[in-house]
Amino acid sequence: MREELKNFLKELKQYGIEKNIPNVSETVGKFLNFIVKISKAKTGVEIGCANGYSTIWLAEAFVHNEGKLTSIDFSAPSLKQARENITKLGFEDIVEFKFGDGIKILTQLDQKFDFVFLDAQKGNYHLFWDLIKTKIHNGSIVIVDDVLKFPEKTQKFMEQMKKEKEFDYQILPLDQDDGVMVIKKR
Numbered sequence: 001m002r003e004e005l006k007n008f009l010k011e012l013k014q015y016g017i018e019k020n021i022p023n024v025s026e027t028v029g030k031f032l033n034f035i036v037k038i039s040k041a042k043t044g045v046e047i048g049c050a051n052g053y054s055t056i057w058l059a060e061a062f063v064h065n066e067g068k069l070t071s072i073d074f075s076a077p078s079l080k081q082a083r084e085n086i087t088k089l090g091f092e093d094i095v096e097f098k099f100g101d102g103i104k105i106l107t108q109l110d111q112k113f114d115f116v117f118l119d120a121q122k123g124n125y126h127l128f129w130d131l132i133k134t135k136i137h138n139g140s141i142v143i144v145d146d147v148l149k150f151p152e153k154t155q156k157f158m159e160q161m162k163k164e165k166e167f168d169y170q171i172l173p174l175d176q177d178d179g180v181m182v183i184k185k186r
């Protein structure tokens with residue numbers, strides 16, 4: 001990863017801490033970048049991009065894979081900032097932003113994705129999952145953020161996953177108080 005990009009990410013992370021933006025941790029950002037690269041995913045969708053911190057980690061990996069990423073958020077000011085950050089870094093041809101509710105937009109997207117990153121309302125993860133599983137193919141990877149930090153909010157989703165037969169999953173406790181779920185369709 002080029003130095004300019006590393007510095008930009010460091011500054012954006014610091015900005016997020018100061019402004020209370022719930023960006024993923026640097027560890028999760030690095031993990032997202034790594035897993036997209038090793039999975040060789042060509043098509044990805046991110047639900048909940050905020051000001052684009054995770055989007056940048058993902059975009060750099062999709063450049064590497066010669067792929068494309070769609071990023072969704074229902075906050076217009078956040079999406080504006082994400083778009084500006086992505087443009088500053090020259091990733092505007094890699095990332096297509098979509099404004100609106102993730103469930104509605106995902107329903108309208110007429111394609112299956114190799115990679116999905118879910119980081120929207122935790123209490124709706126179960127609803128997102130019902131939809132996401134119709135938008136992936138065998139071998140696709142889904143990463144779900146914050147699966148340990150808000151157990152009450154994610155309870156329905158966790159119960160849903162325990163019943164799944166066609167998917168393998170693991171929870172990786174990447175942060176001190178939190179973790180991501182990695183799901184793979186068999």
Ligand SMILES: C[S@@+](CC[C@H](N)C(=O)[O-])C[C@H]1O[C@@H](n2cnc3c(N)ncnc32)[C@H](O)[C@@H]1O
Nearest residue numbers: 023024048050053054073074075101102120121
């Ligand atoms: C935890 S933040 C995302 C942080 C971002 N992934 C990062 O690491 O920089 C959650 C974002 O999801 C958006 N969001 C929550 N529920 C949503 C929904 N149903 N549809 C679209 N966006 C949603 C919020 O506006 C917020 O910007």
